[in-house]
Amino acid sequence: MNHLPQVWGRPRDDIYGAYDHSYLQTSGPKTHTQSPTVTGTSVVAVKFNGGVAIAADNLASYGSLARFTDVKRLRVFDNSTVIGFGGDVSDMQYIDRLLESIDIRENYSSNGNTLNAKNLHTYLSKVLYKRRSEFNPLWNHILVAGFDGDGKPFLSSADLLGTTFSAPHLATGFGAHLAIPILRRLFPEDMPIENITKEQAVAALKDCMKVLFYRDARSLDRYSIAVVTKEGIELKENEKLEAQSWAFAEGIKGYGAQVN
Template sequence: MAGMRSPPPPPPPPPLWLRPLTSSGVLSGGACRASVDIAGAAATRLSGGHSTHTREHTLYPHVTGTSVIALKYKDGVIMACDTGASYGSNLQYKSVERIKVVGKHSLIGASGEFSDFQEVLRCLDELTFFDHMCDDGNSLGPKEIHSYLTSVMYSRRSKFDPLWNSLVIGGVKKGPNGEEKYLGTVNLIGTHYEENHIATGFGNQLTVPILRAEWHDNMTFEEAVRLVEKCLLVLLYRDRSFINKFQIAKITAEGATIYQPYSLKTHWGFSAFENPSKHSIKESMRLLFL
């Protein structure tokens, strides 16, 4: 009718990190939503008209990575992990990269569900993209990345749809007191802290005592590598999911470097490995009461 105003245009879609997830773990909207709807329609046809397509949250990890080791040294932060990803107790992938560069000043490493880590990386890509678009002469540092991920992990936990990861964030950025090294972690329920050395997963029980005993603030890069490799060997011997293919990364004021994967020389001739029952708790108790 004459005189009527046209309806306002629809609002733009929300940023990536604010969009809800579908049951399959992909972002809602557009082609992702269409693929879910098509899958549901196909399931309805196959079941004779009764829909078998249910929407569920991912409440248990499937393809997972193991521990991440990280520590500060004199010039920056070093981070290391293996390149395996397991489906349950079976090794499914042998060349997975679980350490990535974020922006100009940060590294991130992840234990846990690998698909959730990919979702975290997508959120960080968009976050750093919008930060770059601001063009204000500043960029997000590791402390800001850690704070953002803490909010994301706690938000998802509060919705009973957590991202099944333990994340390690390290980096170097110029601050009021010069180049400042930063190392922090956050887990799937939003628990977070900063530390001079961090280990996730099984490494939190097995390697943190080694790090506490041997780490010092003035370590050279070569000393840091030797300490990290010692921790990796302990995990290789004790964690069945760990594989002998490791990747080390470092970040300094000059930038980040992720080195090619390599293996370590191992020794399996320890008496506890050759005769496990001899060193068991049951055998020790038997000898104690003889």
């Protein structure tokens, strides 16, 4: 082996000949799955009495550029489950195709059984773990909202390592730092979800989306919100935060010419 710093670890040219770089050339398309370029930020969700509410903004950022402002990052599965995606948009589209193929296969199945949210979360966590084990991870952090096999509200997350976590309220991205404290204040951990109404959960998510818009540089004032109940899924994909303005900044000490 060559021990010169600039070529450390390669076979020595004087013994094995010059390294042939032609083996690295390919006629296939360039892929960048190891360095996500277009990404979405926070997904926020909370359980309530009789279901789960989940929200995500419609922005896909190209680095620090707010490039795509109409990317819907909530996906409905079989009118019973909603999957919220944070992270790489191309990997989100890949997982979306997987979900479509599963949905078609389930609808053509003759056994009459359908996947619930808990089943779907288990499947997706295994997919994420498999790709991580192949050193080709899907750069996503997902939330799965719906019902388990016993008909109870279900909410759980899975990340690019295949790590799973369940809680009465969850968030991905910056929402884990900004939205979770709000939800913990409104709905303490010792508060049973039977005491949380649908209206309270939706109002809390709207407050979280407002805070994220002001505090997260990769967020947007347009968002999607879904409410999962046993009656079905109520999905709104073009909601807008009302009366949003940066005029309040003029009253902050130290802003602009104001120094006192």
